[in-house]
Amino acid sequence: MTEPDTAGPAPADPAFGAVADPRAADPAPVEAVDVLLIEDDHQDAFLVEELLADTALSVRITWVTTLxxxxxxxxAFRGCVLLDLxxxxxxxxxxxxxxxxxxSSAAVVVLTGLNDEHEGVxxxxxxxxxxxxxxxxxxxxxxxxxxxxxxRQRADEDARQLREAEMYARENMRLERGLLPQxxxxxxxxxxxSYYRPGRKRAxxxxxxxxxxxxxxxxxVIVGDVSGHGPDEAALGVSLRIAWRALVMGGVAEDAVLPALEEILISERAQDEMYATLCQASLDTGSERARIRLLGHPPPLAIRDGAVEEVAASPRPPLGVFPDGPPEVxxxxxxRGATLLLYTDGLVDAYDGGPPRRLEVDGLRRVLTDVLARGTSIVDLPERLVDEAERYNGGxxxxDVAMLLLTHGGPA
Structure with missing residues (x-):
C-alpha cells in the first residue's frame, strides 16, 4: 500500500464516522510514522488509508491481511501496529x-467493532x-x-532501559563488594x-x-582473575574469594588452602573451560621472608628504597587447568619498609606504545620505576600507575585492573 495522497477532501464514511475537517484539528506537521496495518477487511484497510490521508500526519503504511x-x-518493526483482533x-x-x-519495540493499537469494545479494554x-x-x-x-x-511506547522503552540500567548497577555493586572486600x-x-578499575568495554x-x-x-594475601568476562566469571570470582577467606579463617593448613579452592572452582564453574589465575603470599609476623604460590598469574613486584624488583617464582598452571596437588611454594x-604490589593482568596487557607489543611484567616494572622516581607516594601510586599504563596504551x-599494595611495617 502506498502512502496516501493528503491533498483530497475529507470523506464522510459510515464505517468510521463523519469527518468535519481533520486538517484544521491537527494542522502541525509531525514526524512520519511507520504503520503496519494488520486487517483482513479490504474496505476497512482502504478507509484507514483515506482517513489518514486527510490529516497532517505523514505515514508509511504496510498492509497485510493475516498473522x-x-x-x-x-x-524488526519500530513504528505502530494497527491490529484487527x-x-x-x-x-x-x-x-x-x-x-x-x-x-517488542513497536506500539500496538487495536481495532475493535462496536460489539467488541470490551476486547479493546x-x-x-x-x-x-x-x-x-x-x-x-x-x-x-x-x-x-x-x-x-x-x-508512549518510546517513553515506556526509555523507562524500561533506565530500570534495567539501575538493576545492572545494583548488581554490579553487589558483585564488587563480593570481589573487593574489606x-x-x-x-x-x-x-x-587497594585499588580497582573496570575495563573500558564493560560496566x-x-x-x-x-x-x-x-x-x-x-x-x-591473594589476588586472582577468573578467565573471561561477564556475570558468570564475576560470580565465580566472588565464590573463590569468599571460599578462600573461609578456608584461611577456618584454620585450614596453608598447603591445603589452594587445593581445596581448586575443588570449589571445579564444582562451581559454569563451563569446564573456566579457570582462574592466582597469586598467594604469606608472611609470618616477625619474619622478613614471605612465601609465594603462583598459579598462572603475573608475579608481584617488590618496592624497596625506590628500586623495583620482580619477585622470582616458578609459575604453575592456573587453578582448574591441571589439578595435580598442592602448588609449589x-x-x-x-x-620491613618494603612494599609488595600484587595486581591482575589488565595492567600488563596494556600496549607498550601500540600493538602488537604489550607492556608485560618488564614494562610494568619500568613504568613503576619511572612513577616512583617522580616522588609518587604509595597512597597515590595505583592511580598514577594506571594513568601511565593508559598513556602507553593510547587510551x-x-x-579490569585490581591492585593490592602491602607495606611491611610502614604506613600505606
Whole structure:
C-alpha cells in the first residue's frame, strides 16, 4: 500500500464516522510514522488509508491481511501496529500476545467493532497502547492515537532501559563488594592500599578479586582473575574469594588452602573451560621472608628504597587447568619498609606504545620505576600507575585492573 495522497477532501464514511475537517484539528506537521496495518477487511484497510490521508500526519503504511504475513515484518518493526483482533488465521488475546512479543519495540493499537469494545479494554490491559472502535473514529482521532501511541511506547522503552540500567548497577555493586572486600589486617604487620578499575568495554565488574587475612600470626594475601568476562566469571570470582577467606579463617593448613579452592572452582564453574589465575603470599609476623604460590598469574613486584624488583617464582598452571596437588611454594625477601604490589593482568596487557607489543611484567616494572622516581607516594601510586599504563596504551585499558599494595611495617 502506498502512502496516501493528503491533498483530497475529507470523506464522510459510515464505517468510521463523519469527518468535519481533520486538517484544521491537527494542522502541525509531525514526524512520519511507520504503520503496519494488520486487517483482513479490504474496505476497512482502504478507509484507514483515506482517513489518514486527510490529516497532517505523514505515514508509511504496510498492509497485510493475516498473522502469517505479518510475521515477516514484526521482528524488526519500530513504528505502530494497527491490529484487527479478528483475522482469518488468529484472533483475540492470543493474537495480541504474539504481536506484542514479536514486535517488542513497536506500539500496538487495536481495532475493535462496536460489539467488541470490551476486547479493546482487555487489549490495553494486556499491553496495547490504545484501542479504537470502528464506526467511532475520524481521521484526526486515528492520527493522534497513532502518534501518541508511538510516543508512549518510546517513553515506556526509555523507562524500561533506565530500570534495567539501575538493576545492572545494583548488581554490579553487589558483585564488587563480593570481589573487593574489606581486608582483615588489624593485627598484621602489613598495611595496605587497594585499588580497582573496570575495563573500558564493560560496566559490570569482571572476575578480578583480592583479599588479605591475618590468622594465628600469619598474614595471607591473594589476588586472582577468573578467565573471561561477564556475570558468570564475576560470580565465580566472588565464590573463590569468599571460599578462600573461609578456608584461611577456618584454620585450614596453608598447603591445603589452594587445593581445596581448586575443588570449589571445579564444582562451581559454569563451563569446564573456566579457570582462574592466582597469586598467594604469606608472611609470618616477625619474619622478613614471605612465601609465594603462583598459579598462572603475573608475579608481584617488590618496592624497596625506590628500586623495583620482580619477585622470582616458578609459575604453575592456573587453578582448574591441571589439578595435580598442592602448588609449589617458594620464599622471597620481604623486609620491613618494603612494599609488595600484587595486581591482575589488565595492567600488563596494556600496549607498550601500540600493538602488537604489550607492556608485560618488564614494562610494568619500568613504568613503576619511572612513577616512583617522580616522588609518587604509595597512597597515590595505583592511580598514577594506571594513568601511565593508559598513556602507553593510547587510551583506556581494555581489561579490569585490581591492585593490592602491602607495606611491611610502614604506613600505606
Amino acid at each position: 502469517a504475513e505479518a510475521r515477516t515484518h514484526l521482528p 479478528n483475522l482469518p488465521d488468529a484472533g483475540g488475546m492470543g493474537l495480541l500476545r504474539e504481536v506484542l512479543t514479536t514486535a 482487555a487489549a490495553v490491559s494486556a499491553g496495547a497502547q490504545d484501542y479504537l472502535v470502528k464506526g467511532q473514529v475520524d481521521g484526526s482521532l486515528l492520527a493522534r492515537s497513532l502518534r501518541y501511541s508511538v510516543e 581486608v582483615l589486617l588489624d593485627s598484621s604487620p602489613l598495611t595496605h592500599r 559490570i565488574v569482571g572476575g578480578d578479586f583480592f583479599d588479605a587475612v591475618q590468622k594465628d600470626g600469619t598474614t595471607h 617458594e620464599e622471597f625477601p620481604f623486609p 583506556p585499558l581494555q581489561d
